[in-house]
Amino acid sequence: MEFGQVFVNWLLLGSLYAAIALGFSLVWGIMNIVNLAHGSFIIVGAYTAFWLYTQLHIDPFAGILLTMAVLFVIGWIVQYVAINRVIRAPFLVTFLLTFGLDLLIADLVQQFFTSDLRSINTSYANAGINLGSTHIPFDRLLAAIIAVILTALLSYFLARTRVGNAILATGMDRDAARLMGINIRTTYALTFGLGAALAGAAGAMLSELYPFNPSIGGAYTLRAFVIIVLGGLGSPWGALAGGLVFGLAETLVPLIPGVGPGYDDAIAFALMVVVLIVRPNGLLGKPFYS
Amino acid sequence: MATGADTQASPIAEAPSPAPKESRGWLWSLLIGLLILGLISTVPLLGDASALHTWTLIVMFIVLAQSWNFIGGFAGYAAFGNVAFFGIGAYTTGLMLLAHHPFWSGLVLGALVAGLFAFLLGLPVLRLKGHYFAIATLGIAEALGEFTTVRNIGGGGGGLMSLPLPGLDSYVYFFYAFMGLAVICLLVTVWLTRSRFGYALVAIRESERAAEALGIATYRYKVIAFVMSALPTAIAGGLYAYWSTGFDPSTVFDVGISVEMVLLCFLGGAGTILGPIVGAVAFELASFQLQTSGLNLHNTLLGLAIAIVTIFLPQGVIRVAQEFVSRPGAGSGRANSFMEGMRRVRRFIAANGI
Numbered sequence: 001m002e003f004g005q006v007f008v009n010w011l012l013l014g015s016l017y018a019a020i021a022l023g024f025s026l027v028w029g030i031m032n033i034v035n036l037a038h039g040s041f042i043i044v045g046a047y048t049a050f051w052l053y054t055q056l057h058i059d060p061f062a063g064i065l066l067t068m069a070v071l072f073v074i075g076w077i078v079q080y081v082a083i084n085r086v087i088r089a090p091f092l093v094t095f096l097l098t099f100g101l102d103l104l105i106a107d108l109v110q111q112f113f114t115s116d117l118r119s120i121n122t123s124y125a126n127a128g129i130n131l132g133s134t135h136i137p138f139d140r141l142l143a144a145i146i147a148v149i150l151t152a153l154l155s156y157f158l159a160r161t162r163v164g165n166a167i168l169a170t171g172m173d174r175d176a177a178r179l180m181g182i183n184i185r186t187t188y189a190l191t192f193g194l195g196a197a198l199a200g201a202a203g204a205m206l207s208e209l210y211p212f213n214p215s216i217g218g219a220y221t222l223r224a225f226v227i228i229v230l231g232g233l234g235s236p237w238g239a240l241a242g243g244l245v246f247g248l249a250e251t252l253v254p255l256i257p258g259v260g261p262g263y264d265d266a267i268a269f270a271l272m273v274v275v276l277i278v279r280p281n282g283l284l285g286k287p288f289y290s
Numbered sequence: 291m292a293t294g295a296d297t298q299a300s301p302i303a304e305a306p307s308p309a310p311k312e313s314r315g316w317l318w319s320l321l322i323g324l325l326i327l328g329l330i331s332t333v334p335l336l337g338d339a340s341a342l343h344t345w346t347l348i349v350m351f352i353v354l355a356q357s358w359n360f361i362g363g364f365a366g367y368a369a370f371g372n373v374a375f376f377g378i379g380a381y382t383t384g385l386m387l388l389a390h391h392p393f394w395s396g397l398v399l400g401a402l403v404a405g406l407f408a409f410l411l412g413l414p415v416l417r418l419k420g421h422y423f424a425i426a427t428l429g430i431a432e433a434l435g436e437f438t439t440v441r442n443i444g445g446g447g448g449g450l451m452s453l454p455l456p457g458l459d460s461y462v463y464f465f466y467a468f469m470g471l472a473v474i475c476l477l478v479t480v481w482l483t484r485s486r487f488g489y490a491l492v493a494i495r496e497s498e499r500a501a502e503a504l505g506i507a508t509y510r511y512k513v514i515a516f517v518m519s520a521l522p523t524a525i526a527g528g529l530y531a532y533w534s535t536g537f538d539p540s541t542v543f544d545v546g547i548s549v550e551m552v553l554l555c556f557l558g559g560a561g562t563i564l565g566p567i568v569g570a571v572a573f574e575l576a577s578f579q580l581q582t583s584g585l586n587l588h589n590t591l592l593g594l595a596i597a598i599v600t601i602f603l604p605q606g607v608i609r610v611a612q613e614f615v616s617r618p619g620a621g622s623g624r625a626n627s628f629m630e631g632m633r634r635v636r637r638f639i640a641a642n643g644i
Binding site: 034082085086089091092093094095096097099100101102103104105106107108111218219222225226229263264265266268269270272273276277 | 366368370414415417418420421422424425426428429430432433435436437440545546549552553556587589590592593594595596597599600601604
């Protein structure tokens, strides 16, 4: 494969990975909860987009806001019903709980949609832009652009709006934030809802790019985790940086002679352990919680 | 420190730890544990093949939960990838069988390979803490499963491995092999609650820094505990391999098994003697009942059980029972003691929420 194509593939994949990790990073950074149900939120997002497409004929990209709204409500409810009750518990409890929720949600999705492999084939699925011999698929380009826009919006929202500042303040010091009159319960629910909504956006975009079934969530959770470790916790731009680094590894490693494709999880795992040992705070990041 | 099993504080750092109680607690736990295992041992006498099948798997899960307890319950390190050792044991034993070596040699080699793997993996990974350790172990299990699939270790395509049938009457022997393993794990657990080594692990769980300040070689102890939890898991994997005669990476490297180990310990009480046994019997029995009634809801049940246990019973059934049974309130009559116990239990279960 020629260099230009590899470069384009890398940029597109890396940006998409940023979208996968954004919500995960937000919830982890603010609430100190590693949300293992993130992958199942992505799945629910993908199936919501699938349902919108097959039943109402809404394009996944056009319906992305609708998907995000659905996931926001689901995330809010999950936070209020389950996560809220263990928020002060040690990490093993929250870790286990979110894993349980992941199993539960993925299984419910399977009950509704069966475990068949699904995909969405839009009319422009094969369209793209050709620059010389470099092919830029239209849908991937759109997904990458949306991912960057989401990153920028989240960054702006956290840094510049009152609600965003409240979320950040709660992440920095819960007790001080409460003394400033911030409703912690609502802020957490909002944070978790936003995290789920971002996962939903990622799911909607993935549903158009890759075939999916209810059991793929775990792989995306693992990737989100590695991306956050790479990029550092607590900053949307960190997620983008981590996504690009991770995308680079996944694009380049299969090109090494004698390795070949199929080792995605092994690459993710090896990268993470190396980064954790060499740079425990990620490539860009500072620890939000120490 | 020479008190009984009840001296370990809870793995939940913020909850009040049960104070030291009667010094013979470990003996009661051991006796009850042996009694439960003894009762289960009568299952082959029934001559019911399907019951034997179910209970063989239940005893296997007892072993898996018990061995997770060593690293997760005592040392407090949330290993989410222990299924990797199960898979290593299964594939090593399988390969040895296919090469016409005796079964027992496969089991031994599987345990050795898994132990060595746990040692080499533990050296870097046990330097990580909290979420990072959990995810790193989860990742290694996923990666191993992937590797086995891609390299097609089993030889049957996609890593699938088919083994010769072990002979019709051998299923009883498999059952008792798992049972023997469970008894050994029970004894090791009792030893952990009574020995310097076990106290050191509990100290690491409660505060690694404090343990280090006390002169405990935390890193070495953690690695030993990790290897200890790998050995029975690998033997169970080897037994499962021959017992099931055919498996693929998605069954023996299934991260769900890892999570079940954790859940079973939590359900019963992580870091207790009886916890893994009670948790495994209760949950797996319910799970098999659901399966035989034709509902394919295993993951839903697992997820719901996890949610309920983590929200309402993060200390485990055993500790709630202890809370109820022991420590009669000073000066309260017998009639009051039931209400008193209920009140204590309710306080104990109180949620951690905002």
